[in-house]
Amino acid sequence: MLEGRSNLARPTNWLLYGLTGGNQSYTGKIVSEESALSSSAVWAAVRILSETIASLPLHLYRRLERGKERATDHPLYNVLHIKPNPEMTTFTYRETMAGNILLHGNSYSEIERDEVNRVKHLWPLLSNKMVMKRDANTKQLYYVYALPGGAIKVFFPNQILHISGFGPDGLTGYNPITKGQEVIGLSMALEEFGARWFGNGARPAAVMQHPGQLGDKAQERLKKAWNEAHEGLSNAHRLAILEEGMTLTKYGLSPVESQAIESRKFQVVEVARLFNIPVHMLKDLDRATFSNIEMMSLEFVIYTLRPWLVRFEQNYTTQLLREDELKDYFFEHLVDGLLRGDTETRNRGYATARQWGWMSANDILELENRNPIEGGDEYLIPLNMISASQAGQIPTKKVLPEKKEITTQIETRSLPIGRDRVQASYHRLFLEAAKRIVNREGLAIKKSIKKHLGQRNLNYFNQWMDEFYGELPEYIKKAFVPVLMSYAEAIQSESAREIGTDVGMTPGLELFVTEYLDNYSYRHIQSSVGQLQQLIGESDPDTWEQIIEKRADEWGETRPEKIASNETARGANAIASFVFFAAGLGAIWTIRGAKTCPYCRSLNGKRIRSGGFFVQAGTDLKVDGEEQPMKITGLRRHPPLHAGCDCVLMPG
Numbered sequence: 310m311l312e313g314r315s316n317l318a319r320p321t322n323w324l325l326y327g328l329t330g331g332n333q334s335y336t337g338k339i340v341s342e343e344s345a346l347s348s349s350a351v352w353a354a355v356r357i358l359s360e361t362i363a364s365l366p367l368h369l370y371r372r373l374e375r376g377k378e379r380a381t382d383h384p385l386y387n388v389l390h391i392k393p394n395p396e397m398t399t400f401t402y403r404e405t406m407a408g409n410i411l412l413h414g415n416s417y418s419e420i421e422r423d424e425v426n427r428v429k430h431l432w433p434l435l436s437n438k439m440v441m442k443r444d445a446n447t448k449q450l451y452y453v454y455a456l457p458g459g460a461i462k463v464f465f466p467n468q469i470l471h472i473s474g475f476g477p478d479g480l481t482g483y484n485p486i487t488k489g490q491e492v493i494g495l496s497m498a499l500e501e502f503g504a505r506w507f508g509n510g511a512r513p514a515a516v517m518q519h520p521g522q523l524g525d526k527a528q529e530r531l532k533k534a535w536n537e538a539h540e541g542l543s544n545a546h547r548l549a550i551l552e553e554g555m556t557l558t559k560y561g562l563s564p565v566e567s568q569a570i571e572s573r574k575f576q577v578v579e580v581a582r583l584f585n586i587p588v589h590m591l592k593d594l595d596r597a598t599f600s601n602i603e604m605m606s607l608e609f610v611i612y613t614l615r616p617w618l619v620r621f622e623q624n625y626t627t628q629l630l631r632e633d634e635l636k637d638y639f640f641e642h643l644v645d646g647l648l649r650g651d652t653e654t655r656n657r658g659y660a661t662a663r664q665w666g667w668m669s670a671n672d673i674l675e676l677e678n679r680n681p682i683e684g685g686d687e688y689l690i691p692l693n694m695i696s697a698s699q700a701g702q703i704p705t706k707k708v709l710p711e712k713k714e715i716t717t718q719i720e721t722r723s724l725p726i727g728r729d730r731v732q733a734s735y736h737r738l739f740l741e742a743a744k745r746i747v748n749r750e751g752l753a754i755k756k757s758i759k760k761h762l763g764q765r766n767l768n769y770f771n772q773w774m775d776e777f778y779g780e781l782p783e784y785i786k787k788a789f790v791p792v793l794m795s796y797a798e799a800i801q802s803e804s805a806r807e808i809g810t811d812v813g814m815t816p817g818l819e820l821f822v823t824e825y826l827d828n829y830s831y832r833h834i835q836s837s838v839g840q841l842q843q844l845i846g847e848s849d850p851d852t853w854e855q856i857i858e859k860r861a862d863e864w865g866e867t868r869p870e871k872i873a874s875n876e877t878a879r880g881a882n883a884i885a886s887f888v889f890f891a892a893g894l895g896a897i898w899t900i901r902g903a904k905t906c907p908y909c910r911s912l913n914g915k916r917i918r919s920g921g922f923f924v925q926a927g928t929d930l931k932v933d934g935e936e937q938p939m940k941i942t943g944l945r946r947h948p949p950l951h952a953g954c955d956c957v958l959m960p961g
Contacts, residue, residue: 332487332490337498338494338497338498338501340486340487340490340493340494340497341486342412342413342437342484342486344497345412345486345493345497346412347497347500348493348496348497348500348580349500350496350576350577350580350581350591351493351496351580351584353590353591354411354580354581354583354584354586354591355408355411355412355584357586357590357591358407358411358584358586358613358614358617359404359405359407359408359411360404361614362403362404362407362614362617362618362621362642363399363400363401363402363403363404363407364400365618365642365643365644366390366642366643367389367390367399367403367625367640367641367642367643368386368390368640368641368642368643369383369385369386369389369390369638369639369640370638370639370640370641371383371637371638372636372637372638372639373680375680375681376679376680376681377680378680380638383638384427384428385427385428385629385630385638388428388429388430388431388629389403389431389625389629389640393430393431394421394430394431394432395430397433402431402433403621405433406418406433406472406621407617407621409433409435409436410436410472410473410474410482411474411485411584412436412484412485412486413436413437413482413484413486414436414473414474414475414476414481414482414483414484414485415436415439415471415472415473415474415481415482416433416436416471416472417433417434417435417436417439417452417454417469417470417471418431418432418433418434418469418470419431419432419434419464419468419469419470420467420468420469420470420629428629431470434454434469438454438455438456439452439453439454439455440452440453441471441480441481449465450466450480451463451464451465451466452464452465452466452468452469452471470624470625470628470629471624471628472620472621472624474620485583485584489580489583492576492579492580492583493580493583495576495579496576496577496579496580499576520555520556577591584613585612585613586609586613587606587608587609587613590606590609610644614644615644618642618644621640621642622639622640622641622642625640626638626639626640659673660893663689664689666688666689668688669685669686669687669688670682670684670685670686670687670809671685671686674809674810677810679809679810680809682809685809725803725804725807725885725957725959727803727806727807728800728803728804728807728881728885728957730803731796731799731800731803731881732800732877732878732881735792735795735796735799735877736873736874736877737873738792738796739789739792739796739872739873739876739877740869740870740872740873742788742789742792743868743869743870743872743873743876744869745788746781746784746785746788746789746833746872747864747865747868747869747872748865749784750781750837750861750864751861751862751864751865753777754841754857754858754861755858755861757770757773757774757777758770758853758854758857758858759854761773767845767850774838774841778834778837778838781830781833781834782827782830782831782834785826785829785830785833786826786830789826789829790822790826793822793825793826793880794819794822796877796880796884797821797822797880797884800880800881800884800885801884801887801888804884804885804888804889804960805888805892807960808888808889808892808894808960810888810892821883821884821887825880825883829876833872840860841857841860844856844857844860845857871952875949875952878948878949878954878955879947879948879949881957882947882948882949882957882958883946883947885947885957885958886946886947886958889958889960890918890919892960894960894961895916895917895918895960895961896916896917896918896947896958896959896960896961897914897915897916897958897959897960897961898912898913898914898915898916898923898948898956898958899913899914899956899957899958899959900913900956901955901956901957905955905956906950906951906954907932907934907935908930908932908935908939908950908951909948909950909954909956910932911930911932912924912950912956913956916961917946921946922945922946923945923946923947924941924945924950925941926941926942926943927941927942928941929941939951
């Protein structure tokens with residue numbers, strides 16, 4: 310039956326459909342999907358787009374009466390969000406899909422279904438081995454795929470996830486490489502020209518001419534001497550020493566060669582135009598400035614990336630969900646992280662609209678792709694930012710609450726239950742990671758003191774400390790990164806919920822976590838080295854080994870618990886401040902109860918914005934009624950202020 314519908318049953322006929330080889334451009338270069346990647350500009354464009362699309366979080370959502378929620382209980386959620394098949398992560402799979410459509414105009418995946426016809430796995434197929442056909446009699450579409458060895462396999466539409474780019478018929482996409490073969494071919498030819506020009510670089514700044522006629526041996530001798538002095542890029546432009554009446558003639562780039570080198574830069578622009586990518590993203594910064602790069606990056610998200618994301622989202626939704634699910638479910642990427650650079654501008658506009666009453670909180674949340682909040686439909690009026698429905702109830706006499714009531718209100722706000730719950734649940738994970746670090750540190754110290762301090766060789770022990778603590782940060786990161794990344798995302802989610810937003814792990818937060826670990830490593834090592842040096846400086850050399858081993862044992866018993874308690878509290882507040890500042894809000898230092906120390910109470914209610922701090926490093930925090938001030942050794946951008954401090958940050 311296949312032979313009657315298609316002549317693709319004969320593998321040799323695949324050549325007739327342009328599925329192998331490539332096309333020859335006017336430059337003489339063969340341009341195919343594979344060879345085009347030898348152009349650095351094409352490689353960069355495909356890589357940037359495919360990696361960006363693959364790295365954006367992709368979620369399956371369930372529509373609510375107002376808003377949406379992630380449908381984590383749906384079988385399809387994990388297929389595209391976590392693992393599409395046993396051999397690939399979602400990043401690898403989606404990067405492959407995007408790469409195929411960028412190079413071929415179409416991407417195909419085989420849909421593996423379970424016994425109840427639900428999507429179980431998605432397996433990417435080679436785009437250059439697939440052809441879509443339509444049965445002449447039934448008008449039904451089907452796909453013909455070339456298998457290794459010359460065999461073919463026929464798929465029906467419900468067996469294939471097909472995503473096409475811009476095309477002539479709405480079913481298949483144009484091949485971008487074929488359409489841009491002259492642009493790409495010229496780019497490849499210019500790259501080869503440049504490589505060959507520098508490879509044959511036996512070119513000093515001048516050339517020589519001999520007045521007479523040289524014999525074969527003289528020519529060989531002169532050629533050898535010349536090449537040894539001037540051949541290769543490293544010898545270019547060396548001074549030429551002449552003899553026997555020879556003369557120098559100036560030599561430089563010909564106009565053709567100069568134009569060719571300039572044309573290479575222009576071809577980067579042409580490739581950027583072909584893939585609709587801002588040219589600065591292909592590392593051509595000739596026309597880039599600090600001010601316009603931010604705008605071009607925003608345009609990349611809006612005009613380049615967004616159409617691709619919509620194309621993928623709609624095809625995932627219509628081809629993978631059942632007909633009866635389409636009204637309730639949909640796929641959507643999160644692009645908030647890419648737009649974060651312009652958050653401050655948006656928040657200023659929202660603040661004005663909210664203050665003057667033409668937008669409600671839920672109007673703003675809808676524009677930000679967030680779920681509505683309870684009571685968020687109320688509009689404010691500029692008088693004192695109360696609900697518009699209560700405007701007629703404003704008392705004529707201004708009544709202010711007593712100071713005690715204000716303090717109680719602050720303390721009532723200072724109960725971030727969600728963050729507390731996450732902090733408690735992660736305490737054991739932090740404790741286990743801290744134990745691994747402290748145990749490794751303790752064993753290494755005991756081994757070193759027996760080797761060095763047992764013989765009172767302090768110089769060797771100090772050298773060992775430099776080497777060991779120089780390598781310890783890498784081990785700390787390995788122990789803490791998995792726990793802290795997960796903790797950061799959980800705390801971020803709870804903090805975002807407090808201010809009515811919904812965000813996942815962002816590139817900015819990942820960088821924030823990395824910097825946090827660098828800071829913790831520094832604090833941990835400073836504490837360890839400081840204690841060891843103090844013990845050595847204050848004790849007799851005969852007791853060094855004994856007292857340091859005792860301190861290492863004390864660390865093993867008490868230090869992991871201190872680390873777990875301090876870092877879960879410190880991390881929770883640091884990450885919460887990151888969320889509040891990213892949303893354009895401030896952070897308020899908030900005590901939890903009456904038993905809080907007087908130094909913390911002195912900071913209660915103090916508010917800072919992004920980049921600010923509550924207490925300056927190197928200052929003494931003085932409090933009325935306390936004889937001694939608290940010495941502050943580092944900037945305090947968030948709690949804890951001291952060991953055992955349970956203050957928290959609240960948005961404001």
